[in-house]
Amino acid sequence: MTTAHESETVKMQTTVKPNSLADVAQAMRAPGTRAIGTGLETRGIHAWFGKHHALSNISLDFAAGTVTALIGPSGCGKSTFIRTINRMHEFIPGAAMAGEVLLDGKDVYAPGTDVTKIRLQIGMVFQKPNPFPSMTIGENVLSGLKLAQLKVENKDELMQECLERAGLWSEVKDRLGAHGGSLSGGQQQRLCIARALAVQPQVLLMDEPCSALDPGSTLRIEDTIRHLSETMTIIIVTHNMQQAARVSDYTAFFLSEGGPGQMIEVAPTSDIFSRPQDERTENYVTGRFG
Numbered sequence: 001m002t003t004a005h006e007s008e009t010v011k012m013q014t015t016v017k018p019n020s021l022a023d024v025a026q027a028m029r030a031p032g033t034r035a036i037g038t039g040l041e042t043r044g045i046h047a048w049f050g051k052h053h054a055l056s057n058i059s060l061d062f063a064a065g066t067v068t069a070l071i072g073p074s075g076c077g078k079s080t081f082i083r084t085i086n087r088m089h090e091f092i093p094g095a096a097m098a099g100e101v102l103l104d105g106k107d108v109y110a111p112g113t114d115v116t117k118i119r120l121q122i123g124m125v126f127q128k129p130n131p132f133p134s135m136t137i138g139e140n141v142l143s144g145l146k147l148a149q150l151k152v153e154n155k156d157e158l159m160q161e162c163l164e165r166a167g168l169w170s171e172v173k174d175r176l177g178a179h180g181g182s183l184s185g186g187q188q189q190r191l192c193i194a195r196a197l198a199v200q201p202q203v204l205l206m207d208e209p210c211s212a213l214d215p216g217s218t219l220r221i222e223d224t225i226r227h228l229s230e231t232m233t234i235i236i237v238t239h240n241m242q243q244a245a246r247v248s249d250y251t252a253f254f255l256s257e258g259g260p261g262q263m264i265e266v267a268p269t270s271d272i273f274s275r276p277q278d279e280r281t282e283n284y285v286t287g288r289f290g
């Protein structure tokens, strides 16, 4: 079923011109106005794969309770950048990095830091929905807790809360025992979001979470992102300019010009679409390349 609001947005998605995206972008919310920590900062991040310098000197702040979109052509290092944030990059053979990632002022790379704990605080949702197909829907939601050996008082309550926050509860409440693999792609992705939420992360990294989904599922996930951002910090990689305009408070434009990927410009999303400072940003957001 499509609500009036959704069908209106679907229409907008298909008819909007890139240069009017600034009107779509929502009014920026003042960073730091929510009592949910100080957020996330990256300082001078570089990344390498063997000798290949993939990312150069990225410094970005992500205020608590905001959504930041990362945009830019394929291969400019967006995925690599977010993998440095939750320490997934270092598990790729031959990969190296430099720089600092501060969560609530603490460096997640400080010696002695428990990587498992970082992954709990900084969750991730991938492009291709990856629920455990033969686990039930309910087990999928709670699977992260089990892996991290976390105990909770009331599992059923938590399961429902996570499914509600992920915007999936009403569709699955009568079949929590069905396999995760029996859901549609869009539902599977929301199940993955619910699973990420169960361990109560402060930050959620989303790497093109909608690129494999139909427009209706995409809008449902965007709705979920807006709701979630009331209580957490979200970074979303997207190739969909309309999506960046609809869900994010800030947008950062990445580009690699024959060398390592760089961050060209970051600004409130409406500014990136209405008055980008850099000509390359303008060319990209108006669809001239990429």
Ligand SMILES: Nc1ncnc2c1ncn2[C@@H]1O[C@H](COP(=O)(O)OP(=O)(O)O)[C@@H](O)[C@H]1O
Residues within 6 Å of the ligand: 049, 052, 054, 072, 073, 074, 075, 076, 077, 078, 079, 080, 081, 092, 261
């Ligand atoms: N696992 C990997 N091994 C080697 N090179 C990689 C790997 N992942 C990404 N790269 C390289 O790093 C650069 C950035 O890639 P990526 O972060 O995936 O870009 P994006 O997400 O913006 O498309 C590219 O040149 C890519 O080929």
Ligand SMILES: [Mg+2]
Residues within 6 Å of the ligand: 078, 079, 080, 207, 237
């Ligand atoms: Mg990528």
